[in-house]
Amino acid sequence: MSGKPVLHYFDGRGRMESIRWLLAAAGVEFEEKFIKTAEELEKLKNDGLLMFQQIPMVEMDGMKLVQSRAILNYIATKYNLYGKDMKERALIDMYTEGVADLYEMIIQLVIVSPDEKDAKIAMIKDRTKNRYLPAFEKVLKNHGQDYLVGNKLSKADIFLTELLYCIEEVDASLLANFPLLQALKTRISNLPNVKKFLQPGGQRKPPITAKVVEEARKIFKF
């Protein structure tokens, strides 16, 4: 029966976390079916529920949505977090894709080999401080508004805030020179829906541990 969206993924952040953040920010309650074994993933595949044999998969509005960007675009459109017109959507997309590039570097850290890790972290720190955070700080500075686009909450604010939390987990000092980003992070975190998501008992997943990666490797065979 059409009710809450159901998220199919393993019990960890991965490529589902941004979707959790967005649903939460939109005030949408959701359920999760965690994939705990390789067999459970096989069953989803064999039942024909995964268009490209991959997760994340979100059941909502009578459909089986796959591909995280497709899912995020759908949620953002449905809950008015995608700007008011084409040009605002272009800005939101540009910012979102920049966020996604840095986010991708950070989430790949858990599968990088130990001898490559230091170099990867150094690159992340450099890109964070010199490329990405300055770009977003500048956007906020230019218009002086509370949100990145159109003076209204959009998915760009949510994803950037999520990214800022991830950056903080890598190295909190990276945020030091970006007061407007820090203020955005605080503001977004204090929105009632986001606050609930972030507090203990909320559906936000903890940072990934080596144990979680090991379990995911068993399930996803990577």
Added chain:
Amino acid sequence: MAGKPVLHYFDGRGRMESIRWLLAAAGVEFEEKFIKCPEDLEKLKNDGLLMFQQVPMVEMDGMKLVQSRAILNYIATKYNLYGKDMKERLLIDMYTEGIIDLYEMVSHLPLTPPDQKDTKMALIRDKTKNHYFPVFEKVLKSHGQDYLVGNKLSRADIHLVELVYSVEEVDASLLADFPLLQALKTRISNLPNVKKFLQPGGQRKPPVTAKMIEEARKIFKV
């Protein structure tokens, strides 16, 4: 003055090619400013024209658009190649993201070290024949229409046909079991705008060569 879009990239396919295809299919004439040396790229960065210090960048409608997905989304929306509603956009996004996943694998093949090439090729063959092409063949078979979504040309058809051409360049036999994909490829290629793009003198770029990679490495310092 509002004129033709101007594409900033090097003279090769890379991450700009899908944008060229989409503009061409939409019947939009565009100009290209090719980055030929490191100094060209530095100038774009120093002039503040690249939000994240990266190309592709497309100047259009008074904006300096970066991030290929943002650019593609904008063009698709502007020229009505993104479906008629939220649900059609979702299907288009799901198909497009699946296409991009395979396209990335195929387009990275020339960059693969020689000792890894055979493995990569085998993976591409497997994914194409067993994972991706069957999905799209099934979509076309299930509704029997000429286009992937909504019985109307959309960006999904353009991206898929571009992918089919790329796969063909790697191994033409991979198309053998997919008659509906072959028919779509023919149909789309015969659309006047696409035909013009594909013929000699059109703005479609040739396949990557080792020489082009060498030049791009110099410019992008990778």
